[in-house]
Amino acid sequence: MSERRQRWLGVGLEVTVPLLALVLWGLLSAGSDTYYFPPLTDILSTFADTWLFERVGSDVVPSLERMGLGFAIAVVIAVTAGLLLGMSRRARIAAAPIVEFLRAIPPPALLPFAILVIGVGSSMKVFIIAFVCIWPILLNTIDGVRGIDPTLDDTTRVYGISSRDRIWRVMLPAATPQIFAGMRTSLSLALILMVISEMVASTNGIGYFVLQSQRTFAIPEMWSGILLLGILGYVLNGGFTLIERRLLRWHRGARASALG
Amino acid sequence: MARRAIPDWALPWLSVAAVLVLFELLPRIGVLPREHFPPISQTLDTLAQQAGESKFWDAVGNTLQGWALGLGIAAALAIPLGIVIGSSRLLYRAMRGLIEFLRPIPSVALIPLAILVYGTGLQSKVFLAAFASFWQVLVATLYGVQDVDPVATDTARSFGFSRVQRLFRVTLPSAVPYVATGLRIASAVSLILTVTAELVIGSAGLGRSINLARSGGNEELMYALIVATGVLGLVLNTVFVKVERRVLHWHPSQRREAAAR
Numbered sequence: 001m002s003e004r005r006q007r008w009l010g011v012g013l014e015v016t017v018p019l020l021a022l023v024l025w026g027l028l029s030a031g032s033d034t035y036y037f038p039p040l041t042d043i044l045s046t047f048a049d050t051w052l053f054e055r056v057g058s059d060v061v062p063s064l065e066r067m068g069l070g071f072a073i074a075v076v077i078a079v080t081a082g083l084l085l086g087m088s089r090r091a092r093i094a095a096a097p098i099v100e101f102l103r104a105i106p107p108p109a110l111l112p113f114a115i116l117v118i119g120v121g122s123s124m125k126v127f128i129i130a131f132v133c134i135w136p137i138l139l140n141t142i143d144g145v146r147g148i149d150p151t152l153d154d155t156t157r158v159y160g161i162s163s164r165d166r167i168w169r170v171m172l173p174a175a176t177p178q179i180f181a182g183m184r185t186s187l188s189l190a191l192i193l194m195v196i197s198e199m200v201a202s203t204n205g206i207g208y209f210v211l212q213s214q215r216t217f218a219i220p221e222m223w224s225g226i227l228l229l230g231i232l233g234y235v236l237n238g239g240f241t242l243i244e245r246r247l248l249r250w251h252r253g254a255r256a257s258a259l260g
Numbered sequence: 261m262a263r264r265a266i267p268d269w270a271l272p273w274l275s276v277a278a279v280l281v282l283f284e285l286l287p288r289i290g291v292l293p294r295e296h297f298p299p300i301s302q303t304l305d306t307l308a309q310q311a312g313e314s315k316f317w318d319a320v321g322n323t324l325q326g327w328a329l330g331l332g333i334a335a336a337l338a339i340p341l342g343i344v345i346g347s348s349r350l351l352y353r354a355m356r357g358l359i360e361f362l363r364p365i366p367s368v369a370l371i372p373l374a375i376l377v378y379g380t381g382l383q384s385k386v387f388l389a390a391f392a393s394f395w396q397v398l399v400a401t402l403y404g405v406q407d408v409d410p411v412a413t414d415t416a417r418s419f420g421f422s423r424v425q426r427l428f429r430v431t432l433p434s435a436v437p438y439v440a441t442g443l444r445i446a447s448a449v450s451l452i453l454t455v456t457a458e459l460v461i462g463s464a465g466l467g468r469s470i471n472l473a474r475s476g477g478n479e480e481l482m483y484a485l486i487v488a489t490g491v492l493g494l495v496l497n498t499v500f501v502k503v504e505r506r507v508l509h510w511h512p513s514q515r516r517e518a519a520a521r
Contacts, residue, residue: 214372
């Protein structure tokens with residue numbers, strides 16, 4: 001088989017296999033009278049009834065607000081702390097056991113603590129999302145700052161560039177690819193914690209809706225919520241990849257020219 | 261370099277001591293509300309008492325059981341599947357779209373389904389933990405199998421190694437470090453999902469005990485159990501890193517790390 005034909009076949013398969021899987025799901029569930037696994041067509045029509053756009057304002061927007069706010073807070077705190085810790089070896093040594101321990105706690109275990117101290121409102125969810133998202137970004141920022149080319153660092157010192165400029169113009173850009181890698185991990189954590197926190201204590205949100213549907217045995221509604229969360233995960237991940245590619249275009253260009 | 265007043269080795273101990281003192285003093289002098297933040301000595305005291313109770317160890321055992329079964333099932337399914345898919349270019353292209361679509365689905369979205377199908381016991385917990393860990397191991401294995409040095413494969417081929425021999429002598433050994441990293445991350449994910457299931461669904465284990473302690477108004481116990489859960493996470497991770505280093509001592513990534521230390 002020619003190289004070219006094989007490539008087209010690959011691309012074709014990449015698109016058709018997920019579609020085939022969807023069709024298969026539709027066919028297998030078509031005549032289904034199993035209570036827990038309703039036909040895909042039922043799920044899709046319920047999806048349209050529920051999420052387009054009746055519950056967008058009451059559940060989707062609050063969920064996304066909490067997630068976005070928590071994530072943003074985590075980015076600011078983690079990048080700042082990461083820069084500071086990345087620059088000082090002794091600060092890093094001192095902070096290591098505390099960071100390691102806080103990071104090792106499975107995040108949902110902190111939910112009861114957040115409920116106790118902050119209550120069951122939105123701020124509790126923002127807190128828990130932010131707290132969990134900090135660690136991947138923090139560790140990646142530290143690594144990014146430490147990985148700066150020593151020649152570059154020395155050069156900026158020799159030329160007497162002020163430390164403010166060094167942080168903004170040298171360290172931060174140099175650490176950006178790593179910071180983005182951490183942010184990507186944190187983004188999927190943010191979605192997970194958003195759902196869990198809404199399942200444990202909430203009166204609205206997608207996670208609340210899904211669990212409530214299950215408890216009232218509204219099975220197609222439950223499936224439609226699961227579907228929405230799946231789409232949300234996919235869109236967030238894909239959107240972030242696009243932004244990352246765009247913002248880091250200079251980085252890949254710089255690397256390519258350095259290699260070439 | 262100039263001698264410092266505080267040597268490097270003392271820094272971690274000092275920072276830990278400072279945090280402990282802070283969380284002892286702040287609640288006592290009232291900066292942190294006492295009813296929500298018991299002084300740390302009381303928390304640690306409660307933890308020490310718990311260590312003598314069989315109920316506590318039952319909860320730890322339940323959590324560990326969910327973690328181990330979830331991780332084990334995920335590894336048993338994902339590693340062979342990853343090797344098969346990763347060995348064929350065409351199969352990989354065919355499955356990539358599906359994997360990329362299924363992987364970002366937050367596993368916690370399946371909690372209601374797990375309750376319906378498996379009830380509120382161990383099975384639900386294991387299903388969620390296995391589902392979440394599966395993707396970590398699968399993707400790591402796929403990367404590993406594909407990152408085999410083509411020169412090594414070609415060399416083996418020209419020396420007349422059969423397909424099966426190449427798989428066991430070349431592909432698998434060079435994929436092992438990736439799989440190990442995937443397993444380490446999957447281990448953390450499995451623990452997170454286990455605790456989540458205990459918290460949300462109410463299966464027996466540390467997650468449920470923490471929630472019960474909170475709703476029962478027993479703050480010291482709640483904090484003690486959270487600390488215990490953190491220690492569990494730390495121990496599991498440390499064990500994984502140690503085993504990885506021992507098993508992979510021959511691999512360059514580990515040698516570099518050893519030299520850097």
